[in-house]
Amino acid sequence: EDKVVQSPLSLVVHEGDTVTLNCSYEVTNFRSLLWYKQEKKAPTFLFMLTSSGIEKKSGRLSSILDKKELFSILNITATQTGDSAIYLCAVSTQGGSEKLVFGKGTKLTVNP
């Protein structure tokens, strides 16, 4: 059974801290890994990673994939209170169906 595990499940930091969120996966026929940010409403797309070792960056957020060790990390530098959210990791698999398998998410709280 395909599985995505995120850690930690919850994290509390102060503004300005740097955080690293982890996502490991066990799936058959891996195609890509996606990161989403979920605040009170819908998940919003952050990154899609398909190749190992290539960092994707958007402002203070960056992410990298290791297909050999089957994990990805999401880094957030100089955190702000607006970064408080649940960060979801999802994996898509090859083979016709384009379904995503989601982890439980990491709840990040950034205190002023």
Next chain:
Amino acid sequence: EADIYQTPRYLVIGTGKKITLECSQTMGHDKMYWYQQDPGMELHLIHYSYGVNSTEKGDLSSESTVSRIRTEHFPLTLESARPSHTSQYLCASSGSGGETQYFGPGTRLLVL
């Protein structure tokens, strides 16, 4: 502006009522999805569609049904709501050949 919409955003209803959750997207996407998410838990796929007149059940068994008569519209229906149906329901869509799914704002359903 291309977007994905869900109505209602919040719904409180009594047991036994029939309800329909609406989802529409103006992005021209072929693929649409319904997820169920309980607080602190993963998103679970309950239905998906690859195009008009195509619907499939997802990984999580659900008593709901869906239809896809128009490309932009993917409503979800519960014939007889029960308290166990209380949850958040998220609709998403993706373009052909793309794994990235874009989510609507969600419907929070409370069945009394």
